[in-house]
Amino acid sequence: MELILFYIFGGLALAGALGVILFKNPISSAFSLIACFFGMAALYAMMQAHFMAVIQILVYTGAIMVLFVFVIMLLNLNVEELKEKVPSRFFWLCSIFSSVGILGALACVFKGHELSMPEVDNLYGTIETAGSLMFREYWFPFEILSVLLLVAIIGGVVLAKREL
Amino acid sequence: MVSLENYLFLSAALFSIGLLGLMVRRNILVLFMSVELLLNAANLAFIAFSRFRGTLDGHVAGFFVIAVAAAEAAVGLAIVIAIFRNKGTVQTTHLKMMKG
Numbered sequence: 001m002e003l004i005l006f007y008i009f010g011g012l013a014l015a016g017a018l019g020v021i022l023f024k025n026p027i028s029s030a031f032s033l034i035a036c037f038f039g040m041a042a043l044y045a046m047m048q049a050h051f052m053a054v055i056q057i058l059v060y061t062g063a064i065m066v067l068f069v070f071v072i073m074l075l076n077l078n079v080e081e082l083k084e085k086v087p088s089r090f091f092w093l094c095s096i097f098s099s100v101g102i103l104g105a106l107a108c109v110f111k112g113h114e115l116s117m118p119e120v121d122n123l124y125g126t127i128e129t130a131g132s133l134m135f136r137e138y139w140f141p142f143e144i145l146s147v148l149l150l151v152a153i154i155g156g157v158v159l160a161k162r163e164l
Numbered sequence: 165m166v167s168l169e170n171y172l173f174l175s176a177a178l179f180s181i182g183l184l185g186l187m188v189r190r191n192i193l194v195l196f197m198s199v200e201l202l203l204n205a206a207n208l209a210f211i212a213f214s215r216f217r218g219t220l221d222g223h224v225a226g227f228f229v230i231a232v233a234a235a236e237a238a239v240g241l242a243i244v245i246a247i248f249r250n251k252g253t254v255q256t257t258h259l260k261m262m263k264g
Contacts, residue, residue: 033197
């Protein structure tokens with residue numbers, strides 16, 4: 001049963017990821033990526049990473065993808081601008097070969113370890129335990145991260161503003 | 165029962181799809197989406213290893229990855245808007261001002 005769910009949601013994530021690179025229109029790519037993120041959030045929930053599943057849907061599909069779709073709509077690209085220069089067949093072959101090579105190398109590293117997931121208690125992956133670890137062990141990176149986000153906000157405003 | 169191997173294979177497949185998109189596409193918005201795919205593939209591996217070890221450190225790392233991805237998207241899309249305003253295109257083949 002669990003394996004069937006894994007194949008369903010993993011297939012959704014893979015199909016979404018393929019859609020991102022195959023659709024010509026960026027809006028279709030963006031919606032395809034949203035489907036991929038939903039599949040991955042379901043996989044996180046299957047691994048009892050409830051906090052990460054919620055964050056994935058709230059921050060990724062909720063905030064980041066809305067930003068993407070908003071920018072695509074704002075640019076208002078016409079058909080001429082969406083036309084891409086198609087790479088040569090040799091370039092396609094090289095790209096597919098190298099990415100399949102990466103996949104093969106990773107698969108060689110990962111295969112042969114039929115490691116089953118251990119049992120964990122009910123508190124694993126809840127917001128309370130994850131937050132407690134974050135503010136006990138990782139409080140300094142967390143504070144640095146808030147500075148980074150502030151810098152990103154200011155940088156975004158400065159870059160997107162026509163004139164200061 | 166789903167093993168660690170299944171999740172790692174899925175993560176590797178998502179990573180190579182994102183890499184392929186980064187190499188063959190020319191639209192800068194789709195390139196950004198491919199980068200998000202790469203980050204998500206790494207996140208899936210983080211969570212799977214974290215679940216396998218029974219600790220939560222991978223979750224915190226994944227949380228940091230998501231926050232950095234949000235910052236990257238905000239700055240990157242602002243740059244896309246600035247480029248489109250100045251050059252009138254989002255195709256990387258037309259952007260040659262840094263070619264020298």
